[in-house]
Amino acid sequence: GSHPDTPEINLGGDFSGSIGVPDSLHDLAVEASSEDPDEEIVLFDYRWSRNGFHVPDLDGLQLVPASRLEPGQLWSVTVSANDPWGLSSSASQNVTIPNLPPVAFWAASPQPPIPGAMASFDASGSSDPDGEIVTWFWTIDGVGLAGQSVDVMLAGGVHTVSLTVIDDMGGSDTIENDVIFGSVITVSSLSASLDGSTVHLSWTGSSSEYNIYRSTSPITTVVGLTSMDATPAWGEPTPLDMEPVGVTSDTTWSETAPVATTLYYAVTTVIDGHEVVWIANGENMVSVNATAAADSIDTDPTGSPKLLAIPVAALLLLLGAAAIGITLFESRRRGA
Incomplete structure (x- = not known):
């Protein structure tokens, strides 16, 4: 008798009975065919190895379950074609399980x-x-x-x-x-005036709630550095997040000037429960020269506690600097 012909092998993923490009979500299957010159029945035997090592529990099986597959593995199968007289011929084929790409969504x-x-x-x-x-x-x-x-x-x-x-x-x-x-919904026509020692703010807006912030330097942010801001270089001033000094549903607000100097105020709106924290000088940030308020402020140490507002404000600025939420950049190497 003659040996069976060398088997022809088709190795790949089992997609509902058809063999395709393999992946780790589908069984790895092998199809084999061989003719026997003596027209005897040909029986096939299968032997699998993973990354160069024989996997004995898969001997004789026509497929590798998907649960055994991982991207990057090299699988090979050796198929033997045997006739009833013990004559055989064999062939091998291997395949690497490819990685399926991720899908981005946000x-x-x-x-x-x-x-x-x-x-x-x-x-x-x-x-x-x-x-x-x-x-x-x-x-x-x-x-x-x-x-x-x-x-x-x-x-x-x-x-x-x-x-x-x-x-x-x-x-x-x-x-x-x-x-x-769309456009930032903020206040407009914001103005500040001084009457004696009282600072009056007024503005136009359609919000149901406004937050008022005060500083002795121009206000650029009420949330500190956001992840979109460049981190200040060494020696540059860090934008501090301001403490709110008032909340109102009116379009006017007033307070006694806490210190006789130029004061800066920002007014933010609240839309659907979210504070619009965008600050634009001339729109929702304004300054008032309160140096004239010195004549009206009681400077007797035992009297009004207004002078205490100065060290407290300084303290808040220091605390703000420590508590700024700077987004931490995780430096990760990008994959190839």
Whole structure:
């Protein structure tokens, strides 16, 4: 008798009975065919190895269950074609299980985002079919940020948001969206005046609630540095988040000048429960020269406690500097 012909092998993923490009979500299956010159029945035997090592419990099986597969593994199968007389011939084939790329996805909260308010961009809806995502990298208006979610404050206009996710095997996916924000809803016609030792603020707005902030230097932020701000270089002033000095539902507010100097006030609006923290000089930030208030302020140490406001304010500034929420950038190498 003659040996059976060398088996022809088709090795790949089992997609409902058809063999395709393998992955770790589908069984790895082998199809074999061989002719016997003597027209005897040919029986096939299978022997599997993973990363060069024989896997005995799979001997004789035509497929490897998906639960045994991981991206990056090298599997090989040797198929023997045997006739009833013990004559045989064999052939081998191998395949590497490829990595399936992740799928990038993100959502904003609140939805829709409120221009000028803090918003959270969350990429936890991204997924990886055969592993896990290990790196999230954002580019928002050209600023690079890292992390599964990022907190940002964006003004009105068109913002370009790019998210790249990288999985544990280095596969990646990137999505880019243009997000269009409407105008920042803030107060207008904000003015400040001094009457004796009393500072009067008035403005125009349609919010149900306003927060008033005060400082002895120009106010650039009421939330400190956001993740979109460049970290100040050494020696540069750090923008401090201001303490609110009042909350009102009216469009006027007044207080006794706590110190006879130029005072700066910012007024923010609240939209759908979210504070619009955008600060624009001339719109919702104004200054008043309160040096003339010295004549009206009681400077007797045993009298009015107003002078205490100066060291307390200084203390708040110091505390603010320590408590600023600077977003920590996780420096991670990007996968290949």
